Structure formats: structure tokens, C-alpha cells
Ligand SMILES: Cc1cc2nc3c(=O)[nH]c(=O)nc-3n(C[C@H](O)[C@H](O)[C@H](O)COP(=O)(O)OP(=O)(O)OC[C@H]3O[C@@H](n4cnc5c(N)ncnc54)[C@H](O)[C@@H]3O)c2cc1C
């Protein structure tokens with residue numbers, strides 16, 4: 001989904017934030033304390049694969065470097081490895097005992113502290129993570145890095161220091177421009193993430209993954225924005241009538257239901 | 265409690281979600297609204313009728329033309345002077361970006377995706393669905409201001425008959441960086457998904473984009489709107505404007521018909537408040553059937569055309 005890029009003078013330094021999440025395709029459970037069980041299968045967030053792919057495409061067009069940054073447990077190194085085997089150049093893993101209680105702001109502070117010294121031209125994030133799913137890290141990160149934000153991109157073009165995206169909206173899209181350095185969030189469907197080749201997997205083994213703790217970044221564990229005071233089951237709808245369609249019964253029952261609902 | 269509501273304006277029009285949130289906010293404390301951008305002044309009357317005692321306005325075009333930053337600047341300046349206890353935003357694409365930047369600027373956390381709010385002795389408590397909507401957590405906000413993003417359709421908007429005092433605010437000086445240079449509309453002038461009384465949605469079970477007209481034809485026959493699962497939006501069969509669910513629209517129609525949609529939690533959070541849910545799925549174990557008032561186990565490709573004919577025949581009478 002990308003236009004050919006205009007040749008660039010300088011190389012692009014691209015940071016892609018990536019997160020490790022419970023595997024969307026594995027059955028999920030809750031731990032006894034009602035937190036999402038994390039000892040299950042974990043994967044690189046599928047939403048972040050789009051960010052990596054877009055970063056790689058931009059690097060291939062203009063030269064430069066793709067650096068992956070994640071904050072998570074030691075195991076999150078696997079998410080970085082996956083991205084490195086797709087072709088990213090190196091990774092930064094922020095891991096610390098104090099990160100367990102991190103909310104979006106604390107996460108963002110850590111990411112910003114690791115990204116700032118990299119002085120990237122572009123920071124690429126997913127629109128929202130699979131398990132956080134609120135999309136709050138990217139705007140917070142843009143603010144802390146003092147960058148403009150180009151969000152919900154379904155198409156990205158870089159020409160010199162001008163970055164143009166198509167921003168998906170409720171009824172179409174907007175063309176939005178900013179000068180780099182800037183932060184971009186990408187939507188699913190911006191580009192089909194590539195598979196890691198065997199060669200890529202081998203190459204990833206020798207790529208650098210720098211591990212950093214909060215102290216290395218000069219930050220402290222924060223207080224979360226909220227305190228959990230209760231957990232309850234959501235109200236569920238009663239399941240209704242099930243009809244096996246025999247060629248006519250399905251249509252008949254739906255028509256009756258539409259009449260009962262007074263839309264017919 | 266001093267509670268502010270950030271008004272969502274798009275292309276000069278006030279979004280209904282702001283009035284939903286105000287309707288709740290006025291019961292929680294002293295409610296004020298902030299309306300930035302073209303249409304701000306025109307929105308004052310409705311904001312007042314829905315419970316805002318004061319509305320801070322600025323009509324500046326920059327708020328509409330630049331993403332998030334001018335609004336963040338102005339909000340940060342207002343918060344410093346006004347010291348609200350809480351600021352409520354719509355959980356929508358535009359508002360959440362302002363909320364995120366503002367929270368980072370102020371160094372306070374935020375609570376996202378709220379479906380209910382209450383004011384108690386200890387401040388604001390907020391209910392948020394998690395684990396795909398199967399559980400609901402109750403949080404108590406720790407920060408001042410508490411910044412909360414509220415899901416559309418969480419409350420029903422209702423007037424309380426007030427009139428708001430108008431306070432002009434100074435325009436933001438900075439933040440003119442991410443500029444919207446063009447707007448393209450793909451949705452056309454069909455009935456808006458969020459406002460439709462009947463929504464017919466299709467998913468991957470339709471087999472391919474060529475079969476999506478079966479969904480549109482039924483929607484049209486019923487005088488409703490067509491929707492979609494994210495799977496087929498991502499696959500490029502239909503535009504994002506049609507997506508229902510967590511990352512798409514939240515709908516609350518009288519009748520929701522899901523054809524060839526499995527019923528993943530990220531889809532059902534966007535439609536489970538419909539009055540009547542009808543699902544057509546060929547798999548008797550599909551999760552959508554557990555939530556449907558009427559579940560038909562069968563082939564959507566066979567049922568949809570017959571259903572459209574039957575609806576037309578009855579409407580024609
Ligand atoms: C962070 C995040 C956000 C998300 N946000 C959203 C969102 O906003 N909206 C959304 O919809 N999804 C969202 N999803 C995706 C969601 O998890 C599901 O993947 C998606 O909803 C599945 O779409 P589907 O039901 O069309 O496809 P599938 O899950 O593939 O289901 C297809 C269904 O069609 C049935 N079927 C097949 N053939 C026929 C036939 N001939 N007749 C009848 N039935 C048939 C099958 O039995 C199956 O149940 C999100 C996911 C993530 C990770």
C-alpha cells in the first residue's frame with residue numbers, strides 16, 4: 001500500500017515500539033487474582049507486526065536503521081527476536097522488577113527515556129495493543145518526546161523531512177502532514193507483515209538486544225492512575241432461541257422476529 | 265466535584281457522545297464543557313440544555329486543522345487555572361489523542377474505555393470492561409484531575425433544560441504541527457451506522473467481497489445500515505467506516521443482524537446493547553449464537569437473499 005518513495009538524502013532512523021501480549025489464538029484465562037494470566041502463550045502483538053513491516057519498507061526505500069523497543073518481562077525478548085528475524089536491525093528491552101504495576105503513563109515514561117537518546121526521525125507504534133487495547137501509549141509518547149502525531153495511518157509516505165499519511169476516519173480518511181521527527185500509529189492492513197525467513201531467523205541471533213532497567217534510564221516505578229476496588233462478571237445476555245435452517249425455517253423465524261421488534 | 269467534559273466537534277458539528285457524557289456528568293457534580301474549533305459557539309445551547317453550567321469556547325480553525333496539539337495546549341492552560349477534579353473525554357479517535365497528550369503533559373494517569381462513572385466520598389469511581397468484556401473492573405481514580413475516556417453509547421443523552429454561561433478562552437499559540445490538508449469521504453450519504461434503527465452486518469463467513477451486497481440489500485430493504493466485522497475491513501472488502509466493535513463503531517440499534525460473524529469479544533462489545541440480536545451462522549458453536557435472541561444455524565449466502573425478498577414482499581403490501 002505504499003507509493004514509491006522519493007529518494008532521500010539522509011538515512012532514516014526508525015524506532016518501532018513493540019509489545020508482547022497473550023496469544024490471541026490461544027484460549028485465555030484469568031489468574032486467581034483476576035489479572036490476565038501471563039504464563040500462557042505469548043506472542044509479538046499482531047498489531048505491532050504492521051509497525052515493523054512499515055518500518056522495514058521505509059528503511060528499504062530510504063536506507064537507515066530500524067530499532068525495536070519494548071518494555072516487558074525478560075520473556076519479552078522473544079518479541080524483539082521475532083521482529084529482528086523479520087529484518088529489524090537491533091532491539092532494546094526495558095525490563096525491571098518495578099514494571100509490574102505500570103500503567104500507560106509509567107510505560108510511556110520508560111519507553112520515552114529509552115527512545116530519546118536514539119534521536120529517531122520516526123517512531124512507529126501500533127494503533128492499540130491487543131491486551132491494553134486503549135491506544136493511550138502512542139499519544140502520550142508523542143507528547144513526552146515532543147513530536148507531532150500522525151495517527152491511524154493506513155498509508156505512509158516520506159519525502160525529505162516531510163511525512164504524509166492517510167489517516168483513517170469514521171467516514172473516510174484525511175491526508176495529514178508533519179515534519180519529522182514525528183510519531184506514527186499504523187492500522188492493520190497498512191502492509192502485509194512479512195514472514196521471517198530461515199536466513200532472517202539465523203541472522204537475528206547475532207543482532208544486538210540491549211537490556212535496560214529503570215535505573216539505567218533514570219526513572220522510577222510510578223503509582224498507577226487508579227486503584228482497583230472491585231471486579232465483577234459483566235452482565236451477559238441470555239442466549240435465545242436457536243433454529244436449524246431447513247431451507248425455509250430460518251427466513252420464517254427471522255421475519256417473525258423482525259415483526260415482533262416492529263421493524264417490519 | 266468540579267467536572268469538565270471535552271466536547272467532540274467534527275466539521276463544525278457537535279458529536280452526540282458529548283451530550284451522553286454530559287447527561288451523566290451533571291449528576292456527578294458541577295459540570296462544565298470545553299468546546300474548541302469551528303462550531304463551538306453553536307454547540308453552547310445544546311451543551312447547556314444537557315447540563316453544562318459553563319462552556320469554555322474558542323472558534324479557532326487550528327483546532328480542526330491540526331491533530332491533538334492545539335487542543336492539548338488550550339486544555340493544559342485551562343486546567344492550570346480551573347483545577348477541575350475530573351475531565352471526561354469521549355473514547356473516540358480524535359478525543360483520545362487529546363486526552364493522552366494532556367495526561368502526559370500534566371503527568372497524571374488516565375482511565376480509558378469507561379462504561380460508567382460514580383462520584384463517591386473517595387472521589388470518582390469508574391467501571392471499565394476488561395478481559396474482552398467478560399469482566400468489569402471498578403477503579404478509583406488516584407489523580408487530580410482524573411482523566412477518563414468514556415465509551416460512546418454508555419449513557420442515553422437527556423436534556424435538563426439549563427442554559428450555559430459562555431466563557432471565551434485564549435487560542436493556543438503552539439501545536440501547529442500535524443496538519444490535516446485534505447478530507448476524503450468514502451461513506452457517502454447513506455444512513456449513519458450509529459443512528460440506524462436496524463443494522464445488518466457481515467463477516468468473513470460471507471466468503472468474499474462479491475457477496476457483501478447481500479448484506480447491503482437486506483439493510484436497505486429494512487431501511488437500515490450495513491456494518492462489518494474487522495476481519496473483512498482489514499481484508500479490504502469494505503471501508504473502515506462500516507466496522508463495528510472495539511476499534512470501530514458502537515451501535516445500539518433496535519435490531520442487529522450478524523451474518524457470517526463468529527462473535528469475537530472485540531466485535532460484540534460494539535453491538536451487544538442492541539435490543540434484539542439475530543445471528544446467522546453455519547456453525548452451531550459460534551459464540552455469536554450464545555448472545556443472540558434468535559440464532560439461525562444455516563448458510564448466510566442462501567438465507568440472506570430469501571430474507572431480503574421476504575422483507576420486500578411484506579413492505580410492498
Ligand atoms: C485489538 C483488537 C481490536 C479488534 N477490534 C475489532 C473490532 O472493532 N471489530 C471486529 O469485528 N473485530 C475486531 N477485532 C477482531 C476480532 O477479534 C475477530 O478477529 C473478528 O471480529 C472476526 O471477524 P469475523 O467474525 O468476520 O470472522 P471469523 O471469526 O473468521 O468468523 C467467520 C464466521 O462465519 C461463519 N461462516 C462461515 N461460512 C458461513 C456461511 N456460509 N454462512 C454463515 N456463516 C458462515 C463461521 O462459522 C464463523 O463463525 C479486534 C481484534 C483485536 C486484536
Ligand SMILES: Nc1ncnc2c1ncn2[C@@H]1O[C@H](COP(=O)(O)O)[C@@H](O)[C@H]1O
Nearest residue numbers: 017071126128129132133134135136137
Ligand atoms: N510495554 C510496551 N512496550 C513497547 N511498546 C508498547 C508497550 N505498550 C504499548 N506499546 C506500543 O503502543 C501501542 C499501543 O498500545 P496501547 O496503548 O497499550 O493500546 C502498541 O501497539 C505498541 O506499539
